[in-house]
Amino acid sequence: MIKVEGVTKRYARFTAVDNVSFEVGKGQIVGFLGPNGAGKTTTMRILTCFLPPSEGKASVAGFDVLEQPMEVKRRIGYLPETPPLYPDMEVGEYLDFVGKLKGLRGNDLAKRISETSDKVNIGDVRNKLIAKLSKGYRQRVGIAQALLHNPDVLILDEPTSGLDPKQILETRDLIKGLAGDHTIILSTHILPEVESTCERVVIISKGKLVATDTVDNLTNRMRGSENVGVEVESVEGTLDTKAVQRRLEQVSGVSKVVLREEKNNRANFEVESLQGRSIRADLARAVVEGGFALTELKAAGMSLEDVFLQLTSADQPESDKSEKGESA
Numbered sequence: 392m393i394k395v396e397g398v399t400k401r402y403a404r405f406t407a408v409d410n411v412s413f414e415v416g417k418g419q420i421v422g423f424l425g426p427n428g429a430g431k432t433t434t435m436r437i438l439t440c441f442l443p444p445s446e447g448k449a450s451v452a453g454f455d456v457l458e459q460p461m462e463v464k465r466r467i468g469y470l471p472e473t474p475p476l477y478p479d480m481e482v483g484e485y486l487d488f489v490g491k492l493k494g495l496r497g498n499d500l501a502k503r504i505s506e507t508s509d510k511v512n513i514g515d516v517r518n519k520l521i522a523k524l525s526k527g528y529r530q531r532v533g534i535a536q537a538l539l540h541n542p543d544v545l546i547l548d549e550p551t552s553g554l555d556p557k558q559i560l561e562t563r564d565l566i567k568g569l570a571g572d573h574t575i576i577l578s579t580h581i582l583p584e585v586e587s588t589c590e591r592v593v594i595i596s597k598g599k600l601v602a603t604d605t606v607d608n609l610t611n612r613m614r615g616s617e618n619v620g621v622e623v624e625s626v627e628g629t630l631d632t633k634a635v636q637r638r639l640e641q642v643s644g645v646s647k648v649v650l651r652e653e654k655n656n657r658a659n660f661e662v663e664s665l666q667g668r669s670i671r672a673d674l675a676r677a678v679v680e681g682g683f684a685l686t687e688l689k690a691a692g693m694s695l696e697d698v699f700l701q702l703t704s705a706d707q708p709e710s711d712k713s714e715k716g717e718s719a
């Protein structure tokens with residue numbers, strides 16, 4: 392549905408996007424992940440025909456962004472970083488205005504406004520001034536304007552930035568609900584955003600593609616095995632260290648348990664997980680259900696954030712490596 396082939400964008404002598412290629416299949420929801428300044432917005436503006444690429448090709452539903460921009464725009468709904476809202480318009484009035492810009496008229500327009508308002512849940516604020524809406528509602532109105540002409544593709548630039556945690560969850564759910572009917576690319580500089588919303592991820596840093604993979608593969612690859620330090624005490628009497636060790640070894644996802652230290656009825660273990668397995672909660676349960684006291688549980692491994700930083704600060708793009716493991 393979306394194809395980006397060797398796209399480069401230069402602003403004067405500065406290269407903001409450097410030979411980036413990726414594809415997005417129909418109905419997929421893809422996270423475009425990268426730190427600030429990575430080139431996400433620039434790439435999105437190229438896909439939405441607001442900026443021409445300096446080199447390379449991009450197409451949407453088979454239509455080239457340079458050669459057939461009208462066809463592309465017809466199929467794309469775009470939510471820019473700052474939603475294009477008019478604060479002194481009422482929500483209904485604004486959607487009517489945007490719909491007319493998109494060429495909708497009469498019954499068609501009324502029907503689309505009401506369908507879209509239902510979908511993004513803004514029916515109750517139709518007669519409210521946009522200026523008086525909360526940021527979460529404003530973002531939903533922004534998504535509504537992108538959805539109004541029922542485009543195949545939605546391009547959402549940092550759709551949850553600046554929202555509070557509750558609004559973030561609501562917006563994520565809304566976006567997830569739109570996938571399937573629509574092909575979606577959303578950009579973000581926050582890793583959990585991608586994990587919770589997207590099936591696939593395209594990572595860029597300093598204009599270059601760093602990795603593209605399914606979220607599951609990437610999470611596993613980046614998470615690696617987890618090392619957890621576990622400290623256990625006896626509730627009363629002598630600690631049966633061997634019994635504790637056996638319990639820990641039986642937890643699903645555990646590959647190795649090493650006793651590090653033992654004194655005064657207290658023992659310290661280092662537990663290693665299998666690749667990509669999260670074991671901490673189960674370890675805690677195993678200890679407590681065994682009738683022992685859990686006095687400490689700490690992660691000794693790398694966090695996803697650490698590995699992401701490593702990926703995006705590496706000099707060599709990892710795209711070759713990751714694309715081999717791609718299952719999409």
Ligand SMILES: Nc1ncnc2c1ncn2[C@@H]1O[C@H](COP(=O)(O)OP(=O)(O)O)[C@@H](O)[C@H]1O
Nearest residue numbers: 402405407425426427428429430431432433434
């Ligand atoms: N119009 C412009 N002129 C010059 N440089 C720009 C322009 N727009 C963006 N840039 C630069 O291009 C780089 C990528 O920007 P952008 O695509 O906005 O990144 P992101 O959205 O990932 O934060 C940044 O270093 C930014 O300063």
Ligand SMILES: [Mg+2]
Nearest residue numbers: 431432433472
């Ligand atoms: Mg941006």
